[in-house]
Amino acid sequence: MNNGLDDVIATETVMSDVDGLAGRLVIRGHSLDDLAGHVGYEDLVAILLDGFFQDLPSPAALASRLGMARRDVFEMLVAGGAPDRELPATDALRAAMARLGDGEDLDVALRLIAAPAILTPAIIRQRRGEAAIAPDPTLGHAADMLRMLHGTVPRWEAAAALDTYLVTVSDHGLNASTFTARVVASTQAGLTSAVLAALSALKGPLHGGAPGPVLDMLDGIAAAQTAEAWLEAALDRGDRLMGFGHRVYRVRDPRAEALKRAVAALFGPGTNDRSRLALAEHVEAAATSILARRKPDRSLQINVEFYTALLLEALGFPRESFTSVFATGRVAGWIGHAREQVLYGRLIRPQSRYVGPRPDQAA
Ligand code: ACO
Numbered sequence: 001m002n003n004g005l006d007d008v009i010a011t012e013t014v015m016s017d018v019d020g021l022a023g024r025l026v027i028r029g030h031s032l033d034d035l036a037g038h039v040g041y042e043d044l045v046a047i048l049l050d051g052f053f054q055d056l057p058s059p060a061a062l063a064s065r066l067g068m069a070r071r072d073v074f075e076m077l078v079a080g081g082a083p084d085r086e087l088p089a090t091d092a093l094r095a096a097m098a099r100l101g102d103g104e105d106l107d108v109a110l111r112l113i114a115a116p117a118i119l120t121p122a123i124i125r126q127r128r129g130e131a132a133i134a135p136d137p138t139l140g141h142a143a144d145m146l147r148m149l150h151g152t153v154p155r156w157e158a159a160a161a162l163d164t165y166l167v168t169v170s171d172h173g174l175n176a177s178t179f180t181a182r183v184v185a186s187t188q189a190g191l192t193s194a195v196l197a198a199l200s201a202l203k204g205p206l207h208g209g210a211p212g213p214v215l216d217m218l219d220g221i222a223a224a225q226t227a228e229a230w231l232e233a234a235l236d237r238g239d240r241l242m243g244f245g246h247r248v249y250r251v252r253d254p255r256a257e258a259l260k261r262a263v264a265a266l267f268g269p270g271t272n273d274r275s276r277l278a279l280a281e282h283v284e285a286a287a288t289s290i291l292a293r294r295k296p297d298r299s300l301q302i303n304v305e306f307y308t309a310l311l312l313e314a315l316g317f318p319r320e321s322f323t324s325v326f327a328t329g330r331v332a333g334w335i336g337h338a339r340e341q342v343l344y345g346r347l348i349r350p351q352s353r354y355v356g357p358r359p360d361q362a363a
Contacts, residue, residue, distance in 0.1 A: 001353070006247065010174060011182065011345065015048070015336050018173035020248035025255065027171050036258035041141045041166040042066055045113060045332045048171060052339035053106045062110075067137030069110035070118055070144060076100070077115065078122045078132045085126055089320045090203040092123050093327065094196055102190030104342060109335045112195050116328035117141055121148035124321050142166055145328065150316060157266055158315055164262040165311055168255045169304060169326055171333030173248065177201040177208065178330075178337050185338035186348040194338040199327050205242070208326040212319035213242035214309035217283070224282040231287050235294060241287050243306035250299045259307035266314055273314050280310055 002008065017026040025032040028047045035044065042063035049056055057065065076099070077083070083096040097115050101108065122132035125148075133148045143159035154162075172178070181198035185191070202208035221230045234241065246253055267273040284302055291300040312322050341348075 004247070010179065010348075011341070013174070013337065013340060014051075015333065015340065016171040016173055018248050020246070020250055023249060023251035023254045025172065032168065032254055032258060036168045036255075037160070037164045037262065039167055041163050041170075041329070041332075044167045044170055048332045048336040049106075049109065049339070052336055052343065053109065055106055063140075064137070065106075066110055066114060066141060067135070067139070067144075069107070069114035070135040070141075071137050073100075073111050073114045073118045074122075074132075074134050076111075077119060079134070082126055082132075083119060083123050089120075089123050089127075090199070090209075090323045090327075093119050093324045094199050094203075096123075097192070097199070098196055100192050102192040104191055104339070108191050109339075112191060112335060113331050116324055116331055117145040118148065120317075120321055120324040120328060121145060123324070124149060124318060146315065161262045161266045161311060162315055165259060165308065165325070166329035168258045168262075169308075169329040171330070171336065172255075172304075175207065176204075178334060181334040181338050182341040182345070183348045185341040186345055188342065191335055191338055195331060195334050198330075198334045202327055202330065203323050208305075208323045208330070210242045210303075210305035211309035211312065211322040211326075214306055215313060215319050217242055218276070218279060218309070221279070221283055224279055227279075227283050227286045228290065231283070231290050235290065241291065241300075243302055243309065244287055244291060245298075245300045246303045249301070249303065252301045253303045255304040256302045256307055259304065259311055263307050263311045263314065266311070273310075276310060276313075280307070 015028065019025070027035060027044075028050065030047070039047075043059050045066065046056070046059035046062045049062075056062065077096045083092045085092070087095060093116060096119050097112070100111055100115060118135060125132055133151055135144050135148060139147060139153070140159060140163065142162035143154055146154035146158055146162060174182075177198040180201040181194040184194040184197040205213060217234075221227045231241065263277060267277055284306065288301055308326070309319075309322065312325055313319070317325055
């Protein structure tokens, strides 16, 4: 049995292609290197949704409608009733987004894309006892998200770094959350249902829940000279090293390099962040070589989550919100896949092999 469906091709898609041997990611015909750091998130939304909505406007008009969707979502989900403060951050995001109506049209899609950018800062501020800040529809998606988090318009470098992150994680083949979105979409349950199910898959530590634990690991290691001993002890206990390994990549995840570049551009020389980056680089090298020695049959290198952790920390997101920021980028990919499934796919309904007892075998 192939319990994890490794290498099973379950659909055709025009959304993205992950080449795990060459370490290349193509999103809607563009290489990641041509997108990350060059294209804003709004423009990428236009690229991802192209062909999936009859009334898709020009990229400029779509960006402005996304700004208005942020304003609408704030009115509906924040001003009209605060997110649940008792739940963990990702669960609070999911509970608040569940209040959005279902449907298949562009307005539903844009509200879903807007929602994590609005709710993530609101949830963080609520937990700090601070009032939520309303969006500014005229700003870019990334800049507005940081403004709603910190209360001031971010410096250009910070907005650019978040933009790079959101673009980098926007779509990635048939990963667990995207597959989930397609399964739900295939029942014609609607885009909100597909996105909520995908978010539920994303939050697990084997998928989008890893960057918080990456920071815990860096905190635990604390200094380069203790890295090797710390990593060996973790592996001796049977722990997995968070931010390492991938189902598809057998080489370094190409998203890691895009994010490392964004982190390096964000950190000024001589700051504490720089020393954090130096520690992370040391841990990457040490862990890669330890894993190569311990697991010679499996190529285990860093995945997208490793430098994500540093980037989001430097932008001032608390670690419990990292999965929600991931969802802020990935949501447009989920919606593209869900629409593709509805338009061109059919009900996803695989078979299982029964291995339990049968009535005629009862003792
Ligand atoms: N640390 C230590 N060992 C590992 C790691 C790791 N991070 N990842 C895989 N291995 C080992 C396994 O223990 C296993 O060894 P064994 O054959 O001796 O038992 C072998 O490599 C193969 O592992 P699988 O579980 O079959 O690999 P799979 O493809 O299912 O796992 C996954 C991929 C879940 C990402 C895994 O590498 C992992 O758990 N990584 C840590 C969590 C993480 O970083 N998640 C984020 C992934 S990126 C994303 O989803 C956005």
